[in-house]
Structures are given as C-alpha cells and as structure tokens.
Amino acid sequence: MTEQSIRRRGPYAKSAERRQQIVDEAYRLFATRGFHGSSLREIAAAAGISLGNLQHHFVSKDDLLVAVLARRDELGGGPPEPGDRSFGDHIVAQAERNEAIPGLIALYSVLSAEAVTADHPGRDYFLGRYDQLRAEYAGELAALRDAGRLHEGVEPEVAAATIVALWEGIQLQWLYAPDTIDAARTLRAYLDLIIT
C-alpha cells in the first residue's frame, strides 16, 4: 500500500464510503417501497447508522433522491458502445444488459410513475430525462431517414417516443413475468418494423 492510498483511507474516504452506503440502502428501499413509502429513519436503520448521522450526509429525503437518481444514471449507463454499432443494435444491447439489473429497472419504474405528481422532488428529473431521450432518439432516426434507412411514413419524433414508451412498458411486464416476456426481442421486432 502506498502512502497515497493510505491517505485516501482517512476521514474523507470513510465519509464517502458511508455516503455511498446510505445511497445504496435508499436505492434498495425506494425500489421496493417507493419514495413516499420509505422514511429517512428506515433508511438509516438499514444502513446501520443513526438518523442524526444520516442527516449529516443528507439533510432531506429530496437530497437523497437526487443522489439515488444520479447513482441510477451511473449504473444504467453501461460500457461505452463501439462507434460502428447501429442505433437499433445499441438499444437492443442495452435492453439485454438491463436483464442483469432488475432492481434498478424496478426502481426506475416506481419512481418514474410516482414522480409524475406535481409536488414530487423527482418530477423535474424525469421530465428532463424523457425530453432528452426523445430528442436523442429522434435525432438518430432522422439521420437514418436521411440515409434512406427509415420505412416510408415513419416520423422520427413519433418513433422516438414509441421506443421510450415501449422500452419502459415492456420492462415492467418483464419484471412481472420474466419467463414470458423478452424485452430485447420485443424492442428488436419494433425496430425491424421501422428501420430497413
């Protein structure tokens, strides 16, 4: 162990570890009971610390939700794709990787539905995320159209919203019936209908 790595395990590293541990427990509780259904007290108990100690790291449940969503983006990103992968292959590959993280998928499903209410602290996150995903996919689909690879009559904006909606909806069905539903195959079937 070098001097530098020893220094890294000082108070700062310990605090970062503790913070990470709280986020992991919050993530697990939000995924199973929803945001409104989990209390800071329960999260503290799950992390084996006092409520006061938890509040030293996160002053409110809203702060903690923002950290959980950031963690979600970190975990959900997956490894970078090789540049030569097509748009459709990229989506199907990501859907296949998602099969390894059902807890994360459940968290996302619960929070995205729960956060639609006006006073939910996650509302802006999901509003922005849907806008961003639709814009990104619509851009990719418009490029395919310009390359003559989109079936006639397919509108990039409508197809972009469809991919986002189908992906979320089919993952929820898969959570209920993992032996019946193949999310990646269902997405591939839609993509084959619109891309030549």
Add this chain to the structure above:
Amino acid sequence: MTEQSIRRRGPYAKSAERRQQIVDEAYRLFATRGFHGSSLREIAAAAGISLGNLQHHFVSKDDLLVAVLARRDELGGGPPEPGDRSFGDHIVAQAERNEAIPGLIALYSVLSAEAVTADHPGRDYFLGRYDQLRAEYAGELAALRDAGRLHEGVEPEVAAATIVALWEGIQLQWLYAPDTIDAARTLRAYLDLIIT
C-alpha cells in the same frame, strides 16, 4: 319520492355511500402518493371520518386497495364499443377517452410499478391483468392475421405485448408532457405499421 326510494336511503344506502366515499379518497391518495405512501389514518381524515369508522368498512389497507382496483376497472372500462368497430379503432378510441381521466392513469401507473415487489397486495391483480390483456390482444391479432390483414412477419404475441407496453409507457410520457405527447396518435402509428 316513492316509498321504495325512501327505504333505499336508509342505513344500508348510507353505508354504501360512505364506503364509496372512502374508496374515492383512497383512490385519490394512492394516485398521488402511492399505496405504501398513504396511511389508513390519512384516508380516514380525507374522508372526514375516524380511523375506527373507516376500519368498520375496510379492515386493512389491502382490502381497500382491492376495492380501489375494482373501481378503476369500473371507471376505466368506458362504454361498450359497437360490434363493428375494428380492433385498432377500439384501442385508439379508448386511448382518446383516457385523456379525460389523468388521475386514473396516474393511479394505474404508480400502482402497476409499485406492485411488482413480491409482498405487494396488488401484485396478483397486475400479473393477471397483463396476462389477460396480452391474451385478448393476441387473439384479436391472430384473427386479423388469419384474415390476411396483419403485415408479414408480425407475431400476434409480440405485437400484443408491444401494444400493452407502448400504451402504458406513452400514457406516462403524456402525464409529464400533455402538450407534447399524443398517446392515441402514437398508438395509431404503431397499429398502422402492423395492420394493413
């Protein structure tokens, strides 16, 4: 007022009204805060009655959830369709009617995601409902295929799961951005890709 209608407003009618009122308040609270996020005490307070009085009608929150889901089916069913309507027109017309009931759509989105956890009392309801919807749509689509009206290569089971998933997913996007997203039009675009 006839003698019969006077009798109807006796203790039994009053109890049924009270029960309905509790279900309506529970419905509203579950839709905004989720099942785990709402307590029987809050629902009683919203209905203007004591917790003891509420428990006279519903012994547990699970009982109340079952009543709320039954109410959801009642309200969500809509008027019966004329028999000559096509499968696609039926779906698009129902999606258009859903625009008038955003609260119900939000309730359904929150509960269907929340109920995926193993110990949730709504789990069997949604598991059964997804199975039933997929089987119903797959049957309709198989009939269209047999009539030569399904595009080649479209599998009824995959398309059925896609319609259920897309419908739920696009309604959630619509709840976030009602001015940007047209759920009925998005469904129609998919149906036009698979039905000739």
